Amino acid sequence: MTPAFVKEWLDKKREAEKDADADELPEKPQPKVLIGSDYVRWVRDRVATGRPVPSFGFELTPVIERCAAAEHLLYLRRAVMTLALLAGFACLYTSAPEWAPAVAMAGYWAAFYLDRLLAHHRLVRMTGDSIATGTQARGFTRKSRRALEAVKQLKFGTIVPYVTEIRAGSPRYHFVGAGKVWYEAQIGIDVLPAQPKFEKDGTPGPAIPSPRFEDLFAPTEPESARVKHFTPDDLLTHVICQLKRGTAPSPDFHPDNRLEAYGVAAISAERWKDIIPEQWTSLHVLAEHGPRAVGAGRTPKVARRFLCARVISWDGELVASVFVGFAYEDNYLRVTVRPHVINPLHPTLRAADGEAASSGWSWHRRAWFASALDVVLMLTRLFNPGKDRRHPELDRRKGPVSLREAYSTRYMNDMLQYDDARRYIEMMQRRIFDSVDQFLVDHNVDIGSYREQTMVILQNSGVINYGEMGSVQNQPGAVGSQMNVRPPTTGGIA
Structure with a gap:
């Protein structure tokens, strides 16, 4: 029996350890993914359909x-397994029928080992070649041929679907394929003519009466006191x-500018499968040339044009994107910024790199043992198919x-990658805001309110916790948010 003072000491120790780890969140395991034949079927039926x-x-x-090449190995393995089953049945008509199960199991083992051996040889050859010199495969089945045709006709990301993720606080809009949403920022200003600037001696310039709201639609002021006409597409193109x-020439030790910028057409994921070929063509025109172009999709309730700025680094393992929407109606301009980041590979x-590097008898011994486990797993699936579990964890199956x-890590745990992702997002965001600022100045728009809002966003957008805002109160518009505080104005900037 444990003494009372020992129990009391143990209880205090447990409470101290619990309090010490109270601020530490439990580490989430990486999402489950598919490999092998299940991966091939999922890619063919879900990704490339x-x-x-x-x-x-x-790519x-x-x-x-x-x-498709792996599918060839699958049919070869099934052919060898069929021969092994026939050999087992043939043993039933010999003088040793008790050997029939052993012959069949040995044939199954040989089929799995041959499959692993050929797959390993292809993996070694693939890791030594570039994508351009990869083996061109032709699909055996109708589904694989359709999948190959679908991806060959896919243009470079100018049409993207989006989904709405309902969560506590506010909905989050996610562009499918662009990764996790980091945060969202909105800027809204009344498009009014620029106020007169002060001269160098401190005296104001010629007085220009401030327009009333009804005067915004009746340009009776002088040309210098009016806003130059522009459209959201003009702003996006600028x-x-x-x-x-790009920027000014940089020293040799600076990397090349990898920033890409282009227009995209955003459409709801619920409409994605119902897009007909004519509409698909019109969406491409909308993304590249805007809604006023001939043949563009002019239905704003179906699809709208966004600006996409993207940086791809770390050999493709890190992708940072910023999607910007411009809306200008009734003399009110709204700029919405939605950064996304694709985490590194699973x-x-x-x-796979380590698997391709292994060779020799050690690899063959592991392959022999793994092939035996494959036979056991095959027999297990005969009694428990588990078809509902044959999909990655991040696939919602709709x-x-x-x-x-689906094959990315759940979080970014590398400090260098995380720093690069933040730097890319902040850099693209700042350059976008500066470009909009320059456009508004050129069109004689009062940018006092715009600069105040961009200053707050740039100062607070660094509060990020592994791809999401660390606190809801740090988001623009939230109760108690510092983003709602108007910073002090200096130098005549309103």
């Missing part, structure tokens, strides 16, 4: 081609041009799905 979701950082076509210009995929998102 209908209209595939664009993939960023890695989708080589993936489908290698899945920002894209400014982002593509650790299971990184293990609507379009992104292969790159």
Whole structure:
């Protein structure tokens, strides 16, 4: 029997350990993914069916081609297993019928070992080649042929589906294929003419009467006191041009600018599978040339044009994107910024490099043992198919799905990658805001309120916790948020 003072000491120790770890969140395990034949079937039936979701950082076509090549190995393995089963039945008509199960199991083991051996040889050859020199495969089945045709006709990410994620506080809008949503920021200003500036001696310039609301639609003021006409597409085109210009020449030790900027057409994921070919063509025109172009989709309730700025680094394992929407109506301009980040690849995929590097008798011994386990697993699945579990954890099994998102890590645990992701998002956000600022100045728009809001966003957007805002109170518009505080104005900036 334990003494009372010992029990009391143990209870205090447990409470102290509990209090010490109260602030530490439990580490979430990485999401479960598929490998082997289940992966091939899932990619063919979910990722490359209908209209595939664009993939960023890695090409989708080589993936489908290698899945088709893996499907060839699957049919070869099934052929060897069929021969092994026939050999087992043949033993029943010999003088040793008791050997029939052993012959069949040995044939099954040989089929799995041959499958692993050929797959390993292809993996070694693939890791030594580039994507451009990869083996071109042709699908055996109708589904695999359709999958190959679907990804070959896929254009570079100009049409993206979006989904609405309902959560506590406010909904979050996620562009499928772009990764996790980091935070969302909105800027809204009344488009009014610029106020007169002070001269160098401190005296104001010529007085220009402030327009009334009804005067916004009746341009009776002088040309210098009016806002120059512009459309959201004019603003989007200007920002894209400014982002593509890049910066001043940098020293040799600086990396090249990897920033991409282009227009995209965003459409709800619920409409994704119902897009007809004519509408698909019109969405491409909408993304590249805007709603006023000939043949563009002009239904704003179905699809709208967004600006996409993207940086791909770490050999494709890190993709940072910023989607910006411009809305201008009734002399009110609204700019909505939604950054996304694709986390690095799943650790299971990184293990493929080590598997390709292994060779010799040690690899064959592991393959022999693994082939025996494959036979046991095959017999287990005969009694428990488990078809409902043959999908990655991050696949909701409804609507379009992104292969790159489903096979990413749950969080970014590398400090260098995390710092790069924050730097890319902040850099793109700042350049976008500066380009909009320059556009508004050129069109004689009062930018006092705009600069106040961008200053608050840039100062507070760094409060991020592994891909999401660390606290809801730090988001714009939240109760008690510091983003609602108007910073002090200096230098005549309102």
